[in-house]
Amino acid sequence: MLSLPEAIRPTTIIESSKLRDHLGLDITIASESFQHTGSFKFRAAYNLALNVPNDSLLTASSGNFGQALAYASRLLGKKCTVIMPLTSAQVKIDAVRLFGATVDLIDIAKVSRNSRVDELRSQLPDAYYASPYDDQFVIDGNATMGEEIAAHDFDVVIVPIGGGGLISGIVNGLKRKGSKTTAVGAEPLLGNDAARSLRAGKLVRNETEPMTLADGARTVSLGQLNWPIIRDNVPEIIEVSEDNIAEAIRLYFQFANLKCEPTAALSLGAILEGRTRWNNKKICVVATGGNVDASLFAKLISNSNEAHA
DSSP: OOOHHHHSOOOEEEOOHHHHHHHTSEEEEEEOTTSGGGBTHHHHHHHHHHHOOOSEEEEEOSSHHHHHHHHHHHHHTOEEEEEEETTSOHHHHHHHHHTTOEEEEEOTTTSOHHHHHHHHHHHOTTEEEOOSSSSHHHHHHHHHHHHHHHTTOOSEEEEEOSSSHHHHHHHHHHHHTTOOOEEEEEEEGGGOHHHHHHHHTSOOOOSSOOOOSOGGGOOSSOOTTHHHHHHHHOOOEEEEOHHHHHHHHHHHHHHHOOOOOTGGGHHHHHHHTOGGGGTTOEEEEEEOBOOOOHHHHHHHHHHHHHHTO
16 A cells, blocks of 8 residues: 555656747746646545545546546545536546446536535445545645645746645645745636635635536635635635636647646636736746546647647
8 A cells, every 4th residue: 555655646847948938937837647647636535545444435526536536446445436517528537437436427507516415425324525625635635746846946836726625735735845935826717716705805605616618627616624725825816717728728738748628727827817927937837637538629729720820
């Protein structure tokens, strides 16, 4: 049985001179596309599966945490059930099944994730419910990425936000290493509950799951554990338009040869919202994963090629 540091792959640091020249900024990519299961979620999922005593795990996920927990469960000999929206990327649904977990697909227009979680928890009383973001084991697992980023002495690290599990962990990891790097959030404008919460000084929610291109950020609100960490340590959350999410995917592909899923493009999309403000800053953008349907990715890249023909 491997410990968490033994199980994870270090984040891939990419210094693309082409991207830097295109943007005119000192920008470095911290990519989790080459992490186990293709996203940072493996850090959290493995730490949780390793530390809870239950032999059965239950979660609700758009896909990345679901497949990470499925794989972690397989490695540790545990059972796993993943509730997923019908709108989840097919590549993510297929991956969860490939790793041996049970997939429970729901129509979120008819039943919420939380309602389905409650139903299955009554049917699986011995299962540990694993929130993809609102769990201390999740935050602690994600802190390993903050510790890695701390070694590079960046002025700022820009982190995608859905439920807040990653940025909470990165903040804790940076603090643990005594780093002065500032963590800034990047969130879809269509699902900007975290930005609104920060402005209001209290936790606010989206009325429904936002149908943003960034499917990993289709959350209703930040987690209860994540909110105070973000409130007290994250000075700003940048709201990113759908156009800039798509453009960031194209830039990663064109200038860094990186396949990036929409949610992972939020950090670079935040740069595109106003790049001059980042002049004279040493910036790290976190690209959280590369699990994107081939058809969607091809469409975006095709648009890029047409635009630059």
